[in-house]
Amino acid sequence: MISHSRRHCVVELQALPSRIGQIRRIVSAQLRHWQLDPLIDRAALGVTELLGNVHRHAQPDKTCVVEIELRLGRLTVSVIDSDPRLPVLRPVQAGPLETSGRGLALVEALSEAWGVRERSDGPGKVVWFSLTAAPAPVAPTLPVSIAAKPVPEPARTVVVAVDPVTAPVALPVPSPVAVRPG
Template sequence: MDLDAVPEAVPVIRSIVGAHLRLWGVAELTDRVTLGVTELLANAVRHTLTDPHTGARHARLTVTLLPGALNVCVRDHSRVLPQLNSPRLDAEHGRGLRLLAALADGFGCAPAPDGKDVWANFAIPGANTDRSPTATPLHRSTP
């Protein structure tokens, strides 16, 4: 789903993701996944520059049902890769990746031709698979 990464879009996108999880029969992941998506999109909102022609902050959210896991990936147009920080106790920002690490069964980032991908995998409880969700490849287009 291509989107304009603005704060007002995040609740709508959370609802769309939750509906897909229910449709796919993995509703038990809804709370963890939608909070993870919120964090990924918040980073895109905060760190992606606006397009000088349109004023939009372009990003792409991909949600992929894999054998034994669900992958969510946000691609934005910033080439700066996020880093896991240890913010001060009074800092207002800087905890998103730590929260994502606590919610997801695996997460990471990778450069993309037009920016970067930041992704998280969520294991499906009770799924019978030999594949570890942390070893599942990213769902993204190849350069």
């Protein structure tokens, strides 16, 4: 289910690898709609990391909700799941080839603030991060000057047969004239 209000978007999903790319596109499209293009990359990366954590760690199921909200110049991205275990930020001591364990550290690095809280409406938790929101710069419109120069109407010509034996003669006509056969 996807629901939208002017500055609020909620998506419920199963945090499966095939769905994470779809959620990235939804978040990107919503931020583009809100004219927050400068935040797209960071928000999409952050939500990917949080959904990856739900996929790897959440118990008993992978059902979660992604919520993005723009309020008072601040974009907040939240991932809500039913696993009551709260994640802990681990110091990044992994080797250069390590492929996991950096999700929350990455969220911390890309956001202005982040946190975790227990759900108030049942078991589970909310992991969120926020970014300062500034609308995408709009390119200034430059005035366009158009120089209009009147162009004289071309002279019209009418072909009149003067004598059937001689060739036809072309005479200039200054304005539209109705010629009757005669």
